[in-house]
Amino acid sequence: MRRPTLVAALGVVVLLGGGCGIPAASDVRVDGKGGTATEAGAVNGPGNEPPTRTASGSVNEAFVRNFLSAAAGEPDRAYERVKAFIAPEHKSRLQEKKGSEVALNVVRLREAVYTLNSDSTTTVKITVQQIGVLRANGTLAPPVATETEYEFGIRSAALNGAVNDERAGLYIFDPPNVLLLSDAALRRYYQDESIYFWSSDRTRLVPDQRYRPLAVPEERRVNEVVKWLVGGPSDWLRPGVVGLPDRTELINNATGGNGRWEVNLDMSGDDQNGIDQLITQIAWSLGDLPGQLELKIRNNSLPVQDLSERRNSAQLYPIAESPQRFGLYEGAIHPLDFGSELSGTVPLAPEANRNIVSADLAMAKEQRVLAALVVTGSSDGRRRLAVGAGAAPVSVPFRSTSEYSSMSRPVWLRSVDARPGRGLVVADGQLYRFDESARMYRVPLNLPADVSAVAAALDGQRVALIAGGRLYVAAVNLDGGGVSIGPPRQLATSLTALTAVDWGSEDQLVVAGSVGQPAIYEISVDGALETPLRTDLGAKVNHLTAYPTNRIVRVPSGAYMYEANGVAYRSSPFERIEPGRVRDIAPVPAGVRPSNPSAPFFLY
Structure with missing residues (x-):
């Protein structure tokens, strides 16, 4: 290992995120679905796999960064990739889980402190914010762990204590007994995508965010998306949407290529409207993927559907022009x-x-304007909600609510049909729904x-x-x-x-x-x-x-x-x-x- 300086011997603090290093002025935005998960030039292939243990040589900071990326990728190999970073005598400390139980603790790094010890090992203490648990089904669930710090050691991997062998790299010892993934690695090695579930009243599709490892080949994308749909919505979204019928299963894997995909489902019911909605749901969940879909229900083929045509004929939102x-x-x-x-x-x-x-x-719908106005009350500082609806220009009488000490900006819940409008507003610290009659x-x-x-x-x-x-x-x-x-x-x-x-x-x-x-x-x-x-x-x-x-x-x-x-x-x-x-x-x-x-x- 490199000979330490006096500063390194006393401990080096590396700040990571938490507002540190942000320029004094910025106006940055990442465009599109792919912008938050890939870097320029990233394509399917080795560049989408996290670095190996020896990729960082003997540089502590790069090694820790790569260790916190190692779990990224296909879940069934997550433990294998992480254990490659752990010293042989300490691998058993990381207890493996299988299949759907594989979960990654996603953390946002705040600070890392490196302290060189007298035996030439280094103690690393990282301060983190727990973000969530990345499950095998691509959902990020709320965090389970409460730790704000993790501590582990780094030692040289050189045999017989040899020094200055950059090729041997480093090892982790006394590792955390969880799979850790940094938010930077989540951004780098995963594609964030939206799949869609029908709303509880089956009138519109609702997005559900998922993460697909970039290491998964593109030809398996259809299979992964259909598996997500079969598995159902994220827990927090479940109260507002409906999943596929109970006991729906994917028969074999979705197959295809050259612009044609075959999906075979074991699904109860022969409701044609439900099947038609499922085709729309799959088409939108596949993003902008072109080509044709052949859906089978219990091996019975349905008419082949063009994915782009289906998306064009079943629009997601009731809007048609710029704001x-x-x-x-x-x-x-x-x-x-x-x-x-x-x-x-x-x-x-x-x-x-x-x-x-x-x-x-x-x-x-039908060019009606919904108007929700927070207006001044009878005394200074008081507020009330005035609501009106109709063809433009919406005229009085507007209906009004009682007065409150404080009131947030109101928002309408957008509808795809002609039902009366409903909205939400915060008044005196409580959430209220309101209708077109200002109730x-x-x-x-x-x-x-x-x-x-x-x-x-x-x-x-x-x-x-x-x-x-x-x-x-x-x-x-x-x-x-x-x-x-x-x-x-x-x-x-x-x-x-x-x-x-x-x-x-x-x-x-x-x-x-x-x-x-x-x-x-x-x-x-x-x-x-x-x-x-x-x-x-x-x-x-x-x-x-x-x-x-x-x-x-x-x-x-x-x-x-x-x-x-x-x-x-x-x-x-x-x-x-x-x-x-x-x-x-x-x-x-x-x-x-x-x-x-x-x-x-x-x-x-």
Whole structure:
């Protein structure tokens, strides 16, 4: 091993993540499904396998990084890959599990301390944040382990204590008795994908995030996706969706090639509508994979389906055009004009467009506009919700709720049919659902703190919540005309003191909080993957809205807007929203300072 310096002998601290090393200014976003899991030039092959034990030579930091990547890949070989890093006399300390019991503890590294010992070994202590458990079925379940530190040793693998043999590499001794995988390795060696399950009322498809090892050959992709569908949805999503019929099994493996795939299922029932929905479900779950699907039920072939045609004929979401930007100016909604972007007209009658604090406008079936407005109350600081619906421009009388001390921005749960609109809003720390008549019903949540914000996914079947400054996601069940929320799942994130959230894509949230200073991050729906979007805000974000990128309407990524310290901003390109961007306002008299636009939002 290399001769240590005095500093190394006393211990070397390496900082890993946790906000360290983030530039003072950034406006970064990862586009597309593949962007968060692969690096440029990555293809199926050896580059998608984690490094071997000797790849790092005798460099401690690189060896530990590779050790925390070793479990990545196909689950049935995870223990074999990790044990290759462990000294022979210590391999038995890692107790193996088989099949579906193989699970990887995904951690976010905070700090690593390397201490050189008198016997030329090194003690390593890593500080981590537990993110979740990556199961063999590609789901990332909530974390089970509670450890914030792991300690183990490193020694030379050279025979007979020989030194300076770089080829021998290093070994781990006294290893942790769990399979550890760093979040960086999850990003590097897995493809994050969405598969889809039908909502509980079977009206729409709902995304469910999974991770597929990049080491799995592309020709096995269909087989892996069908196995995931047969296995059912993620635990947290289960209250809002339905799986395949009980006892459904895959007969042999899905086979195919050259653009044609055969899937044979042992599935109960001969309901043609259910089978047709299953074909749509498989087509969307295979992403953009082209070609033909031959589905068999108990060896009985069904008509061959073209995957691309099926996706085109069964759209995921009820949207057809790019979003329009609006904001508030002196208590009224106005269009925001950014040149080449589509800019519409306010779909409210003038008498309804006043005294507004925040709003959500949504396009519903048959060109109906759903309007939910938080307006000022009878006394300073009080708020009430005003709701209206109809063809644009929506006119009064708007129906209003009782007054509350505080009220979040409301959100509509988007529907694919003509049912009356339903939405969610936080009032005085409690979550409520509301309808088009402005009737509010409390939604029970088993959370340890008051709720401060709610955001709804484009599918209308998933919500993100902030409670006590922490981030949660939950499934929505719309059966029976009401709205019930499944058990919320808390997400691990580097951000603290969260203030605002919205959905940035099918499986990504845009979240405002703090990393020592106010910041906005993009965070995956399971909390595993996070990307700093802005870290130079200078003030706490009190309002945040995003347009969720999706597979129906393609718009430039990074479409979010926010307000901090009374000033509104937009992203991509980043700029302050000046009064000159606000349409249809009266000229400001000379010498008078114009008001700042506030509470921007998207209409789509």
